[in-house]
Amino acid sequence: MKYFEFVSDKYASIQYNHSFEGLVFNRIPAIKKLKWRLVASANVLFGSQRKENVELMQEGKPRPFESRYLDRYGFDSLDPSVPFVEVGYGIDNIFKIFRVQAFHRLTYLDHDKATPFTVKASMHFQF
Numbered sequence: 001m002k003y004f005e006f007v008s009d010k011y012a013s014i015q016y017n018h019s020f021e022g023l024v025f026n027r028i029p030a031i032k033k034l035k036w037r038l039v040a041s042a043n044v045l046f047g048s049q050r051k052e053n054v055e056l057m058q059e060g061k062p063r064p065f066e067s068r069y070l071d072r073y074g075f076d077s078l079d080p081s082v083p084f085v086e087v088g089y090g091i092d093n094i095f096k097i098f099r100v101q102a103f104h105r106l107t108y109l110d111h112d113k114a115t116p117f118t119v120k121a122s123m124h125f126q127f
Contacts, residue, residue, distance in 0.1 A: 001045070001084060005111070007075045008047030016042045019092060034094075041088040041101065049077040076111065084108055097123050 020038040025031045054077060078084060090101030100121045109116055 001043075001086065001105075002113075002115070004075060006045075006047065006078050006084065007049065007053075008078060009049045009053055011045060011047035011078075013046070014042075014044040035096075036094060037092045039090055039092045039099065039101065041090075041103075043084075043086050043088075045078065045084040046080070047078040047084075048080040078108075082107060092124075097125060099124055 018040045020040070022032070022035075022037060024038045025034075025036050085106040086103050087106065088101045088103035090099060092099045094100065098121060100119065102117065102119050105114065105116050105118075108114060
């Protein structure tokens, strides 16, 4: 999901990350020495928005707040009966702090400017 793509008054999210701890990569000698780990993810978001806030976001209506962000990003709200779902897989423990993951969007594919596939990189510090 892109930042500012959806807004919600109330929401519930479920995030699941699974690390395979070398189950796949330990079978490849060169990668075993690097200690890379295969990871899988699933993200599910349920959300809704109150009617009065939906009306605030409609174009052409006077707004009691700074509207430059609304005009720039074109916020939308989730359908309460259809969750946002994406799944991903990737490589963790690159140089002990980096993770690269590919995500596939499973719902809201018809949404304006939706990208069904994306690659993201992140840094993770553990103490």
